[in-house]
Amino acid sequence: MSQHTEAIREALKAGPTRGEWRASGGFNEWTVSSDHSVAGKPCISGRQYVASCFRVSKKDTPEYAAMFKANAEYIAACNPVNVAALLAERDALLEALQHMQWCSACAEGLWGDCDEGRTALAAIAKAQA
Numbered sequence: 001m002s003q004h005t006e007a008i009r010e011a012l013k014a015g016p017t018r019g020e021w022r023a024s025g026g027f028n029e030w031t032v033s034s035d036h037s038v039a040g041k042p043c044i045s046g047r048q049y050v051a052s053c054f055r056v057s058k059k060d061t062p063e064y065a066a067m068f069k070a071n072a073e074y075i076a077a078c079n080p081v082n083v084a085a086l087l088a089e090r091d092a093l094l095e096a097l098q099h100m101q102w103c104s105a106c107a108e109g110l111w112g113d114c115d116e117g118r119t120a121l122a123a124i125a126k127a128q129a
Contacts, residue, residue, distance in 0.1 A: 096120030
């Protein structure tokens with residue numbers, strides 16, 4: 001496991017706000033929030049605050065406004081659900097590659113003759129979807 005994936009796995013274990021996140025614009029900031037509470041249950045009222053980014057700057061240019069919006073949307077897209085799915089996809093592809101290193105049937109293109117080969121093909125197909 002690389003230091004990058006290990007750091008991400010540790011961050012997920014630390015318990016960030018669960019569920020998918022979304023960015024929404026307020027008067028002076030972009031807010032990133034979730035429908036889930038600290039306990040992981042749906043919020044009864046409102047949303048769980050996750051982060052915020054400036055909406056405008058001293059320069060108040062369209063370029064800065066677009067960058068701040070993109071930052072908030074990026075943070076929202078990197079929510080625990082999506083990150084966990086990416087890690088699972090990465091793990092399945094790594095397992096497929098490791099299998100290909102030693103399996104003679106798969107090396108000869110006979111993926112269907114090998115259980116692990118079929119699993120590897122499924123992982124590759126899922127990653128391409």
